[in-house]
Amino acid sequence: MSEETTYTTEVGEDSTGTGLARPRDILPNRLYFLPTTARPMFPSQIVPVLLDEGRWSETIQAIHSDEQAMVVGVIYTDVEELSKLTWENIDNMGTACRIHKVHIQDGKIHLVLSGEKRFRIIDWVSKTAPYYAQVKYFPEVGETDTLEIKAYVTAVINTIKELLPLNPLYGEELKIFVQNFRPDDPFRLADFG
Numbered sequence: 534m535s536e537e538t539t540y541t542t543e544v545g546e547d548s549t550g551t552g553l554a555r556p557r558d559i560l561p562n563r564l565y566f567l568p569t570t571a572r573p574m575f576p577s578q579i580v581p582v583l584l585d586e587g588r589w590s591e592t593i594q595a596i597h598s599d600e601q602a603m604v605v606g607v608i609y610t611d612v613e614e615l616s617k618l619t620w621e622n623i624d625n626m627g628t629a630c631r632i633h634k635v636h637i638q639d640g641k642i643h644l645v646l647s648g649e650k651r652f653r654i655i656d657w658v659s660k661t662a663p664y665y666a667q668v669k670y671f672p673e674v675g676e677t678d679t680l681e682i683k684a685y686v687t688a689v690i691n692t693i694k695e696l697l698p699l700n701p702l703y704g705e706e707l708k709i710f711v712q713n714f715r716p717d718d719p720f721r722l723a724d725f726g
Contacts, residue, residue: 560629560650564606565596566664567644568618573609574628576648582607584642588616592663593635593642603632606668607646620660626653629670 567582567589574580596605608627612618630646637643652668659665 560670561604562667562669563658563665564604564629564652564668565592565599566606566608566623566627566666567592568610568612568615568623569607570610570613570615574607574630574646574648576628576650578648579633580646580648582644582646584644585615586637586640586642588662589642590637595663595665596632604629604649605632605646606630606652606666607648620657620664623654623664626651628652629668 567584569582592605596603606627607630608624610618610622610624612622628648629650629652630648632644632646634645635642651671653671654666655669656667657665658667
């Protein structure tokens, strides 16, 4: 793209904007998009995604060439046949995700994505594949250090532990989540729940 991509950080900056930001907290203000039809993607999730190579390889190549720290916008769509997807079928809310692994085999692109932050599409840069748009991120705001929040966090974690034996397939995802979960971050717990 000929226009310059800028980057946004909501975490790690002080009020003057001169604080240090961790690389994982910096997200581009413009994103390429990939669809998901199984379920919406949330921040803090780590999910494998399978896409058709013929339709989405151009998007993956654009992400590599744009040097966006391997970040892609993932948006849920209810279009059953992704070959019929158009920009008009793409919702305006999604989750910015880091790409951790890309593997192409037998005409399929296998991705491992981790959700970072919610966004809303502000303006389309490209309405054809590879889809590309200007986005605005939504920081999670609110009190997180109250007794009430701590009680809810404990109750949700205990409920998840009780439900886990009913479906052991989520065991690995829960282990990864618990390793990265901070009790002062109830927003990610709500998304995970």
